Amino acid sequence: MQNWNQLTSQEQVSLLARPALADNQSLSQAVAAIIEQVAEHADDALIDLAKRFDGVELTELRLSKAAIEQAIATLSNERKAAIELAYQNIRTFHQAQRPQDVRIETSPGVICELKHQAIAAVGLYIPGGTAPLPSTVLMLGTTAQVAGCPRKVLCSPPNKQGVLAAEILYAATLCDIDEIYLCGGAQAIAAMALGTQSIARVDKIFGPGNSYVTEAKQQVSRIPGGPAIDMPAGPSEVLVIADQSANPDFVASDLLSQAEHGIDSQAVLVSDSVDLITAVKQAVEQQLSRLGRAEIARQSMQHGRYILTQDIAEAVEVSNQYGPEHLILQMNNPRSWLDKLTNAGSIFVGPWSPESAGDYASGTNHVLPTYGYARNTSSLGLLDFLRRYTVQELSQEGLRQIGPAIMTLADAEGLDAHKQAVALRLDALK
């Protein structure tokens, strides 16, 4: 346990540092080499890299309709019903986010419009290295479907049998996704960005992933004319603010539910109560032993943090400095603190709002900014799947109204052709 007030500001910064990722330079070189391999050898590279990283010999990259149907037939009704419930809630929340178009007359005869259109081709990356994530299919696929994106491409690494989990395929089917490729890691991002014989390129790439995936997204977004990306969504993280009134078992379960994602996940507890921190530490130990992924969670908890503050106001400052992907509030009157919390991807209010609710089924999106990017990056939503553009139409009266000002401004900038484009028209109106 670290007492926040006894640390220098430098020590406070170090305490809130994210776990070190693989050496940045070697990571970026490895990813650049994979992107180059895909650029040169296209499908052959994808098949080769699937063998190297996923341990499978693929003959086809695209899953056939028959293979998808065959896999879905093995799924229990209970799993299908759970996926459907989550799908409906995500749909409801994202449908409510549809933005308003704007049409306004800014000067007499000058009409300006703001319109929204679904992005034509979107690439959805579904992580699958350590655990297949059908919930991520729902988060990305439902949102793309609600936005009305005409082409939706799904890439995910094949399992050892050379297929994808039936749950992933069922979720994809609900979201009207039938272009599904057995392709993971940086090579999947490169394929969706550059195009190969099997996978036509897309306009924007979405989805979380490990450090290779995240680095690849950043690299392809810098290719001139390359795809846009959603955000750098890396290893999961959670910060819990809790006071003496919190249930230590609840708090421990929220910390562990992020820790079990991967050894580079981070779980942070900030509290003004020594007793609560002590009880949570004990609960973490007890619960760890019951987890299927105990070893991963244990390693991740090694860079977990237990931070003691003098009061909840100071805990809020710590959270704002850290900028967590998920922020859980388990203290008295949690709602009263909402306006003071400036930098969190998604906030879970009160004891009955576990992080798992947002991960799976409440309706909010679980693709969220990590590494502190919450301070300037939004959680994923419908707007990310839409492009915004403007339309304008000036009548003769409109051009007469604003033409002189345009000509004066063009003069000021020394751009004669701009001035002429107005002057010619105004002359024609005389």
Ligand SMILES: NC(=O)c1ccc[n+]([C@@H]2O[C@H](COP(=O)([O-])OP(=O)(O)OC[C@H]3O[C@@H](n4cnc5c(N)ncnc54)[C@H](O)[C@@H]3O)[C@@H](O)[C@H]2O)c1
């Ligand atoms: N922030 C979010 O919204 C969010 C949501 C869900 C999951 N996540 C995170 O996504 C991540 C998923 O990671 P994952 O590994 O399970 O799956 P993944 O699909 O992201 O990565 C697996 C792929 O990584 C590639 N790879 C593995 N080792 C490699 C190496 N040495 N060199 C080059 N490529 C290599 C392989 O191609 C493999 O198929 C986790 O960190 C999890 O916390 C984040």
Ligand SMILES: N[C@H](CO)Cc1c[nH]c[nH+]1
């Ligand atoms: N917590 C993850 C986002 O950081 C999302 C997820 C998927 N499945 C379970 N959890």
Ligand SMILES: [Zn+2]
């Ligand atoms: Zn999770």
